[in-house]
Amino acid sequence: MKLDYVLALKTEDFMERRLQTCVYKLGLAKSIHHARVLIRQRHIRVGKQIVNVPSFVVRLDSQKHIDFALSSPFGGGRPGRVRRKKAAAASKKDGGDAEEEDEE
Known part of the structure; x- marks a missing residue:
C-alpha cells in the first residue's frame, strides 16, 4: 500500500x-x-x-x-543597519532642532 x-x-x-x-x-x-x-x-x-x-x-x-x-527584522527582531542609521539620524535631527530653539 x-x-x-x-x-x-x-x-x-x-x-x-x-x-x-x-x-x-x-x-x-x-x-x-x-x-x-x-x-x-x-x-x-x-x-x-x-x-x-x-x-x-x-x-x-x-x-x-x-x-x-524572531531575530530577523522581518519577524520583529532588531532593525537592519539602514533602518537603525535612519532612525539615529532622525533622532539626532529632532534633538538638534530642540537644542537650537532652547538657545534662542
Whole structure:
C-alpha cells in the first residue's frame, strides 16, 4: 500500500515540498529567488529552528510552522543597519532642532 504511494510520486511533488517553494507559496517572499535569499540570510524558521538551506524538505506537519525568525527584522527582531542609521539620524535631527530653539 505505502509502496504504491511512493511509486506514484512525481518530481513536482518533491519540488513543492522544498522550503524555498513553501516560503514563496506562503507569501513570505515576493519571488522564488527572493525566498532563496531570505532563507540563506537566516530570516526563515521552521518551528523554533532557523533553517538556511533552501533545499530543506518540509514535512506536511511542519509546513504550518514556517515563519520569519524572531531575530530577523522581518519577524520583529532588531532593525537592519539602514533602518537603525535612519532612525539615529532622525533622532539626532529632532534633538538638534530642540537644542537650537532652547538657545534662542
